[in-house]
Amino acid sequence: KNQVEQSPQSLIILEGKNCTLQCNYTVSPFSNLRWYKQDTGRGPVSLTIMTFSENTKSNGRYTATLDADTKQSSLHITASQLSDSASYICVVSVVGSNDYKLSFGAGTTVTVRA
């Protein structure tokens, strides 16, 4: 069973609308959580990173939240643009000598339509 679960699997929204993506994780001990954006045919690019003590982090129209108690994170996209169409991947890093090992969610595919 994947230790990082994302929902929804995919969604379609109209340009200008907002949307929220969810990430639930079970990995521990927790080091940090990143959200990546992966455009079609490209490698993932980091959007935000949050450590255990951070609750929210913004990057332009992207805002990530983290609740370490419930092990949930969300990524909110405000005023979506066509260029936001991509796969968004939640990645959790585990503390320890092997903390370069990351647990990846399967991603949420977002399609923004005009």
Added chain:
Amino acid sequence: GAGVSQSPSNKVTEKGKDVELRCDPISGHTALYWYRQSLGQGLEFLIYFQGNSAPDKSGLPSDRFSAERTGGSVSTLTIQRTQQEDSAVYLCASSLAGRSDEQFFGPGTRLTVL
């Protein structure tokens, strides 16, 4: 460019053939990672190189998979006697030092085994 590059971008091969995938990390990055991304799945860790240390090969799915990193820079991932289930996108990433550092991904090599 200054990013991670991978070649080829696409590779179509016949079952049973060997393939080599190449990764050029960002100059100065000591850590290098290989991942496999199958449709609808999260990224699957394959192998990790850190400086002159012995690589972490714990993610390699079978002994048909191997990787090397020459001179602490370029890396090649070799898949021998390819099988149809090897079809996936193979992503390479590098990071400055490894421990919790941001990983920068290449565009990937899409491998199709017929």
